[in-house]
Amino acid sequence: MDVADKEFSEYIFVLSKDQEVFKSIEILLRSHAKKVRHFSTPEEMLVEVRKKRPAILIVGLPADPFLSVEFFEQLTKPVPHLKTVLWGTASEQEATSKFVENKLAESFIDPTSDSKNFDKKISELIEKRIAEKRADLLDMGEIIDLFTEEATQLFGDLDQLLLQLEQIPLNVGVVDILFRKIHSVKGGANSISITQILGALNHEFESALTLVKKGELLSSSDTINVFLVAADLSRKLIEIAKTKEEPSDEIVDQVFKCIDNFKDLKKDGNLPHSEAQSTQPTAVLAKDGASNEKSQEENGVWVSNEKLDSFMRLSGELIVLKNYFRSFCKDNQHRVDESMSRKLNDFTHSINKISDNQQAEIMSVRKVSLDHTFKKLPRIVRQTSQDLGKKVKLVMIGTDLGVDKTIANVLSACMTHMVRNCVDHGLEGPHERESCGKSHEGNVEIRAVEDRGIIQITVSDDGRGIDRQRILNKAIQNGLLPAEKKDSLRDHEIFDLLFLPGFSTAEKITNISGRGVGLDVVRSEILNLNGTVRLDSESGKGSRFTLEIPVPKTVVVEQAVITKYMDTLIAVPLSAVAKIVSCKDLTFNEMNHIKTTQFNDKTISVGTYSQLMSRNYDDWLDVDSKTLLVLSHKDKTLGLLVDSIQDQIEAVIRPFGALMKNLPGFKGTTVLGDDSIAYVVSPEDFSNLDQRSEKCAEVA
Amino acid sequence: MEKTIDQSGPDSQIGLSEEKFLFCQDRKNLLAIPVEQIVEVVLSSRISALPKKTKHLIGATNLRGEVLPVLDIDSLLEESSANETSVQRKYAVILSISGEKFALQIERVRRIVSLNQSCFSGENTADFAHGSTMVSRIAKTKDGNVLILDLNHTLKLSNTLNTSNGAGDE
Numbered sequence: 001m002d003v004a005d006k007e008f009s010e011y012i013f014v015l016s017k018d019q020e021v022f023k024s025i026e027i028l029l030r031s032h033a034k035k036v037r038h039f040s041t042p043e044e045m046l047v048e049v050r051k052k053r054p055a056i057l058i059v060g061l062p063a064d065p066f067l068s069v070e071f072f073e074q075l076t077k078p079v080p081h082l083k084t085v086l087w088g089t090a091s092e093q094e095a096t097s098k099f100v101e102n103k104l105a106e107s108f109i110d111p112t113s114d115s116k117n118f119d120k121k122i123s124e125l126i127e128k129r130i131a132e133k134r135a136d137l138l139d140m141g142e143i144i145d146l147f148t149e150e151a152t153q154l155f156g157d158l159d160q161l162l163l164q165l166e167q168i169p170l171n172v173g174v175v176d177i178l179f180r181k182i183h184s185v186k187g188g189a190n191s192i193s194i195t196q197i198l199g200a201l202n203h204e205f206e207s208a209l210t211l212v213k214k215g216e217l218l219s220s221s222d223t224i225n226v227f228l229v230a231a232d233l234s235r236k237l238i239e240i241a242k243t244k245e246e247p248s249d250e251i252v253d254q255v256f257k258c259i260d261n262f263k264d265l266k267k268d269g270n271l272p273h274s275e276a277q278s279t280q281p282t283a284v285l286a287k288d289g290a291s292n293e294k295s296q297e298e299n300g301v302w303v304s305n306e307k308l309d310s311f312m313r314l315s316g317e318l319i320v321l322k323n324y325f326r327s328f329c330k331d332n333q334h335r336v337d338e339s340m341s342r343k344l345n346d347f348t349h350s351i352n353k354i355s356d357n358q359q360a361e362i363m364s365v366r367k368v369s370l371d372h373t374f375k376k377l378p379r380i381v382r383q384t385s386q387d388l389g390k391k392v393k394l395v396m397i398g399t400d401l402g403v404d405k406t407i408a409n410v411l412s413a414c415m416t417h418m419v420r421n422c423v424d425h426g427l428e429g430p431h432e433r434e435s436c437g438k439s440h441e442g443n444v445e446i447r448a449v450e451d452r453g454i455i456q457i458t459v460s461d462d463g464r465g466i467d468r469q470r471i472l473n474k475a476i477q478n479g480l481l482p483a484e485k486k487d488s489l490r491d492h493e494i495f496d497l498l499f500l501p502g503f504s505t506a507e508k509i510t511n512i513s514g515r516g517v518g519l520d521v522v523r524s525e526i527l528n529l530n531g532t533v534r535l536d537s538e539s540g541k542g543s544r545f546t547l548e549i550p551v552p553k554t555v556v557v558e559q560a561v562i563t564k565y566m567d568t569l570i571a572v573p574l575s576a577v578a579k580i581v582s583c584k585d586l587t588f589n590e591m592n593h594i595k596t597t598q599f600n601d602k603t604i605s606v607g608t609y610s611q612l613m614s615r616n617y618d619d620w621l622d623v624d625s626k627t628l629l630v631l632s633h634k635d636k637t638l639g640l641l642v643d644s645i646q647d648q649i650e651a652v653i654r655p656f657g658a659l660m661k662n663l664p665g666f667k668g669t670t671v672l673g674d675d676s677i678a679y680v681v682s683p684e685d686f687s688n689l690d691q692r693s694e695k696c697a698e699v700a
Numbered sequence: 701m702e703k704t705i706d707q708s709g710p711d712s713q714i715g716l717s718e719e720k721f722l723f724c725q726d727r728k729n730l731l732a733i734p735v736e737q738i739v740e741v742v743l744s745s746r747i748s749a750l751p752k753k754t755k756h757l758i759g760a761t762n763l764r765g766e767v768l769p770v771l772d773i774d775s776l777l778e779e780s781s782a783n784e785t786s787v788q789r790k791y792a793v794i795l796s797i798s799g800e801k802f803a804l805q806i807e808r809v810r811r812i813v814s815l816n817q818s819c820f821s822g823e824n825t826a827d828f829a830h831g832s833t834m835v836s837r838i839a840k841t842k843d844g845n846v847l848i849l850d851l852n853h854t855l856k857l858s859n860t861l862n863t864s865n866g867a868g869d870e
Contacts (some may be wrong), residue, residue, distance in 0.1 A: 675746070676746065
């Protein structure tokens, strides 16, 4: 096998009535190609030519009645690149010369008597085909990129549209949108050699939609199932086209099976509705009508995250410059007259305004709507409930919330796990629900809100709730929990066991769940975003997952109080400062070797950064001259002692690199107007510096 | 064999097996830093002290708006600075290792020297470097023994911040 043969991955088809003759030809061909197929009849071959799109056809004589000009035209029509070699004995050559003369076949060869020439001819054809493919890719590379990008965008919301069609079968607006999308993809696919099969699939899809529009095909559950499979396959084919490769045999078989299903649908579309269904809230359906034709992407341009981060960094630099200018004006205010001072103030005010707006705008660009992220969930609920024979209604609230793209990507994967979990484990079947006095249809609700920099996503169901005993038994059985501890665990500790890797209470492993991978992945993904996952459940009433993720910022700009302690400048985010008070106005106590004071009727621990870290108060001297910053984060409060308050600035926070990343209680640095560096407190980490402060409060 | 590269000296004089180092002087030590790890050498500017003293870091410095951690060379070389006379480190060598940029303050920067394998002695580095793991090799040159700094280790130091026996902020 030479280099060209190694690169050659397409089929060679051999048409021969005689199996023995085929075997002798196959031996010659095997040195050139891995994929050789034999056909005994032209009809068989014709069907497979359309599916497998071979590169070379070797057609054996004596001439069959099918070997007409029309037959060869039928062969080459779906596969324009097809190269045909006729073979037979020398006496048969004359009868077939018309095919060669009409360029329907490449040449006539007798491989049995002239195997050397046959071998040479096959090598030539393979080289020619590879050269064609290379040239095609060179010419079409950019066109393929453009097509796949456009097709990906067009098919991005196909599932939602199809599910809407299932909800409202006579929604002509939705059919029209679908039709236009499918028609565009079909047209583009047909113009590219490697996406012909995508074109063929969407041709059938389009035909079926025409029947739906005419009212000749019901958009029943079965119809929508076929449509959804076609949408999946189309997206798969688009992804394959992106790699400039041809689809595998397995995918091609799936596509032709889907094409057959389309044909069956056309014969009888009035199939009964299946049991399971999934719905979106009416408000969402009303909103996503024909007017929502253009997707978010169609109205703009694609910008990489790196580019956006770069804009954010530049905008941060502007703020640093602004702080520098402010500091410069402050230092030189005695040198300027009143008029100049007023102008400088106006100028500072303008820069403030512009930099604030710029930050907000760039932050908003990074956001994607959860509608976009969660669009696959109705489809997942529908599929899972169908598979399990359950009836499920999915309601999504607040999904117009915009979140950072990084969070959206993580949520996309996590929500799949959680929603499947709810449908599989949480919700009962229709009969069980009715016997409990519930509606036969189970409910899953997804709710998204953002509050004070925290994105909260809840996924709740009204199912049977979590069986505490079952979790405990499984945990003990799997050696995850000592048996003697089982009575001492609180509910949330028991539910936490479900997030352990490999933990599952499912008796059977199905394609939906039971392998115990899922919730542990959810938790680790959310933890990576500095978020939390909580599970609440009430027996017989249902369960609720709560995900909380802080809003991330590439360039964090925060109002901060600049403090000084000895030679170190410490920037404390204003949002975490509950109070600033002079120490001479305070009374300090000592409890369990920790210095404390009273704040809002609570006992809080106090100290310098180092004292809070080490709990060593040997250098507790001259405290009256110091200032106390009461830092509050969530339910934790503690007091930080500093020498003085220097300023309040808009701090551009740069995260630490690898060398400083483990400085406890701090999250980065900020450059001040005079070029000095302040270390920025992370309220979350800082409040954990003294875990005992909480206990002090409890004791008090 | 040792070659000194003056500013006009062509690099072609250097053999293929040779390595280039920046020779620096700090206290009594003659140090060599691999040139490929050096971004630039600047005059030292203000160092902002860390809230908590750590073993190998003395603070951060602002290099044209970029905040860089500053390594403590005394600590890297396991020198006991307390007993020595104070030293004025006028220069900062800016290094970049695995994409991580940081500064190393140095008393004097001497010149770039090319060393080949024959310069490196097989002597135990611990005898010269007070047991410092930052010194990978000793080179014998006409100036005396030179400690070759292995600053790849510095990145491993990032894990020492939590575990270091820093005495607090005093």
